[in-house]
Amino acid sequence: MDRTEIIENTRERVIESISQNMYLYGVSPSIGRLYGTLYFKDKPMTLDEMKEELKMSKTSMSTSVRTLTELNMVEKVWKKGVRKDLYEAKTDWYQIFIDFFSNQWRKVTAMNVKAIKQSRKELTYMLENEVLAESEKQQIQSDIEKYNQILDYYDWLNRLFDFLESDEIFHHVEKRNKWSE
Amino acid sequence: MDRTEIIENTRERVIESISQNMYLYGVSPSIGRLYGTLYFKDKPMTLDEMKEELKMSKTSMSTSVRTLTELNMVEKVWKKGVRKDLYEAKTDWYQIFIDFFSNQWRKVTAMNVKAIKQSRKELTYMLENEVLAESEKQQIQSDIEKYNQILDYYDWLNRLFDFLESDEIFHHVEKRNKWSE
DNA sequence: ATGTTTGTACAGTTTAAACTGTATATAACG
DNA sequence: CGTTATATACAGTTTAAACTGTACAAACAT
Structure with missing residues (x-):
């Protein structure tokens, strides 16, 4: 060889x-x-x-x-x-990593948020305009609460992506040249 | 309906x-x-x-x-x-997100690091022990430099995962209850 | 122990993803 | 303008992933 x-x-x-x-x-x-x-x-x-x-x-x-x-x-x-x-x-892997989240993940979470808001809207409407059995009411309120928690999570996720996209992350997790000159 | x-x-x-x-x-x-x-x-x-x-x-x-x-x-x-x-x-999506990186991504990067270190070792050996044409030498040094940059990136990535795993991230990107009570 | 129930290994089947070759639209060149 | 070169759409094929049914091993009940 x-x-x-x-x-x-x-x-x-x-x-x-x-x-x-x-x-x-x-x-x-x-x-x-x-x-x-x-x-x-x-x-x-x-x-x-x-x-x-x-x-x-x-x-x-x-x-x-x-x-x-x-x-x-x-x-x-x-x-x-x-x-x-x-x-x-492209050779800047830091940037590739960050772009991946900003582009792919954001797109996906946006779709999820849309579906959830639609569902929540429908449930809220029922809650306000229909006569419901107590068990139904609880069911609905429990679901709405779940949706709200998910929305909060997605909100956090988006702010995390902002955090990565701005170079703020590099102040807390800095680039080091341990191996390369 | x-x-x-x-x-x-x-x-x-x-x-x-x-x-x-x-x-x-x-x-x-x-x-x-x-x-x-x-x-x-x-x-x-x-x-x-x-x-x-x-x-x-x-x-x-x-x-x-x-x-x-x-x-x-x-x-x-x-x-x-x-x-x-x-x-x-499990319902804690923040934790799920973080665990995903800590577990899956770390595993994968570890494998990459291993392959790269092996390759770098072989090239370093050649550089030190063999008589090489100038063009070969440059080729090898260029590759080694690439490997070093990748290693630095993976090092950063792992520190990023540490940052996420410790709850430090939540000091900079905090959880909010915008929707849920 | 013996008989039952439950979870998973494994082989075979179905479905989806990856890949190829041809055919066509678009752009470059004289 | 006609001719040639280049990239991609599309249909068809191959390959891999997802899924099922049966068969078996482990755990439990009696």
């Missing part, structure tokens, strides 16, 4: 490890492997280069790159004279 | 919304629906009751409950005289 091969293997191991773990961001291992590949290439890549490197279809590369773009993990770059689209990996 | 049905529908909407969004925790919609169902039942449930309620197999209920238990979203409870296992939903 020659040296170039060893270097290649060390990379391969790390890429594999990154890809296996990217399910935390809700993407498949293949997409993870693509990100890993882009991460180690210091130049931007075209879809054809990715296809070649990963031995996969161009269609897959296209959709995967789109997914990674939506996650803010990859961006399209322009280069004069090059017709093909070029993509490169 | 009578009142009981309306109440049921409002719950159903919220459960559906919860279940659709639980992919953020890496679980399937069915598992989300199970959690939602348990969440609204104020009593613990047996596997047979879940099976009945969701019209699914007992095997699925068993594995789903296990998954939810690993996520700290459900816990087994004991009740004198009842032979069947009883499970109930």
Whole structure:
């Protein structure tokens, strides 16, 4: 095994490890492997280069790159004279982590909040306008209380995301250069 | 449509919304629906009751409950005289959120760190013990620098999890009772 | 002990996600 | 303008995940 091969293997191991773990961001291992590949290439890549490197279809590369773009993990770059689209990996993992929450989680919680408010509205209406048996009333009030607690939680979650998005978090959990220079 | 049905529908909407969004925790919609169902039942449930309620197999209920238990979203409870296992939903979503990171994310980052340290070790060895062309040397040093940056990031991430796990986070992003009493 | 009940392993089936190849729209170039 | 190159929509295929039913092991009751 020659040296170039060893270097290649060390990379391969790390890429594999990154890809296996990217399910935390809700993407498949293949997409993870693509990100890993882009991460180690210091130049931007075209879809054809990715296809070649990963031995996969161009269609897959296209959709995967789109997914990674939506996650803010990859961006399209322009280069004069090059017709093909070029993509490169973003390398600021702190930012990627924070963006993931701000984008993905916020979207999801917003949908939940909507559903809950609608349900709460309907229950409140019943409570105010209908003649109810005592057991029904308690049932409803118990549900409304649950909804309220969930709303408070989502409110907290959003403020947490604000906290992360502003760089305030780095005052309390600071970046350190323990390993890198 | 009578009142009981309306109440049921409002719950159903919220459960559906919860279940659709639980992919953020890496679980399937069915598992989300199970959690939602348990969440609204104020009593613990047996596997047979879940099976009945969701019209699914007992095997699925068993594995789903296990998954939810690993996520700290459900816990087994004991009740004198009842032979069947009883499970109930945990309701402290703040804690669930934090536990998710402390457990799942930490596990994953630990694996990544291991792979990276191994790779870095091999590269460092080459650098110190082999005669290398200048281009190879630069290649290796560039990779090592990448590994170091990743390690610093993971170090930060773990300290962030510490920050969440200690209740320090609640001093900066406090719980509020805006909706609930 | 013996018989019953309950939870889960496992193999097989169904359903959904990932992936490919072709066909087409859009943009770049002469 | 016509021609060529590039990315993506879409239908079809493959692969993986989710789910079920049966069979068995562990726990309990008698």
